[in-house]
Amino acid sequence: MLFSFRMLATRALSLVGKRAISTSICVRGGHGVAKVDDYALPAYFDRRENPLPDVQFVTELSAEQRSLKEKEKGSWATLSNEEKIALYRISFKQSFAEMNEGTKEWKSVIAGMFFFIGMTGLVVLWQRKFVYGPVPSTFESEWKEKEVQRMLDMRINPVEGFSAKWDYENKEWKK
Amino acid sequence: MSLAKPAMRGLLGKRLRFHLPIAFALSLVAAAAFKYGVTEPRKQAYADFYKQYDTTKEFNNMREAGVFESVRPTGK
Numbered sequence: 001m002l003f004s005f006r007m008l009a010t011r012a013l014s015l016v017g018k019r020a021i022s023t024s025i026c027v028r029g030g031h032g033v034a035k036v037d038d039y040a041l042p043a044y045f046d047r048r049e050n051p052l053p054d055v056q057f058v059t060e061l062s063a064e065q066r067s068l069k070e071k072e073k074g075s076w077a078t079l080s081n082e083e084k085i086a087l088y089r090i091s092f093k094q095s096f097a098e099m100n101e102g103t104k105e106w107k108s109v110i111a112g113m114f115f116f117i118g119m120t121g122l123v124v125l126w127q128r129k130f131v132y133g134p135v136p137s138t139f140e141s142e143w144k145e146k147e148v149q150r151m152l153d154m155r156i157n158p159v160e161g162f163s164a165k166w167d168y169e170n171k172e173w174k175k
Numbered sequence: 176m177s178l179a180k181p182a183m184r185g186l187l188g189k190r191l192r193f194h195l196p197i198a199f200a201l202s203l204v205a206a207a208a209f210k211y212g213v214t215e216p217r218k219q220a221y222a223d224f225y226k227q228y229d230t231t232k233e234f235n236n237m238r239e240a241g242v243f244e245s246v247r248p249t250g251k
Contacts, residue, residue, distance in 0.1 A: 150242065153237060153240035153241070153242045154237065154240075154242045155233065155237065158224070159220055159221050159224045160217065160220050160221075168236070
């Protein structure tokens with residue numbers, strides 16, 4: 001059972017108490033005690049890749065929890081299922097199932113995506129109207145007609161592509 | 176609360192034994208589909224085209240259309 005890893009360290013911590021740690025550090029070389037900030041102490045966090053955090057979740061145990069911890073020292077077969085769950089909840093905040101469950105964040109992500117794509121579309125439309133000059137003369141219908149005629153004359157892709165779709169006998173596109 | 180012990184070993188092997196044959200089969204299917212859907216019809220289309228191809232006639236048509244620089248269209 002995984003409780004056995006954490007018993008020694010956490011029991012020592014819970015006996016000493018959270019506040020008392022800073023005052024129980026020895027004075028070395030006459031320099032005085034460095035104040036230990038909360039963030040410098042081992043912390044509890046629910047992470048999939050760190051399944052056994054440095055400290056148990058519940059730091060100050062109630063009387064009921066303390067008696068349960070005493071019972072844990074004995075044979076585990078005597079523990080009921082509710083007691084086992086209570087011991088788990090002392091040591092851990094969220095189970096793996098709880099910590100891994102998905103959020104609804106993806107909806108915001110999709111919404112943001114659509115919003116910014118829409119904004120970009122508006123910007124592009126504005127650019128088309130106010131920034132870009134006219135397209136080259138090669139896009140005019142007259143020019144395009146001459147272009148297509150020349151491509152057909154050159155027999156561009158006569159097997160499967162462009163000229164293959166033109167009926168040279170009847171001078172029209174194949175049906 | 177007695178769950179069965181989950182599988183601890185051989186997970187990758189199990190996954191590979193399941194997925195590799197499927198991947199192999201699907202790749203073969205994809206290759207066959209491309210071969211018989213694309214390349215064979217294309218080869219046939221080219222074969223049919225060039226069976227009926229009259230080189231001289233096509234050349235003269237192109238020449239009359241005026242696309243060559245080495246030969247001008249016949250006539251003035």
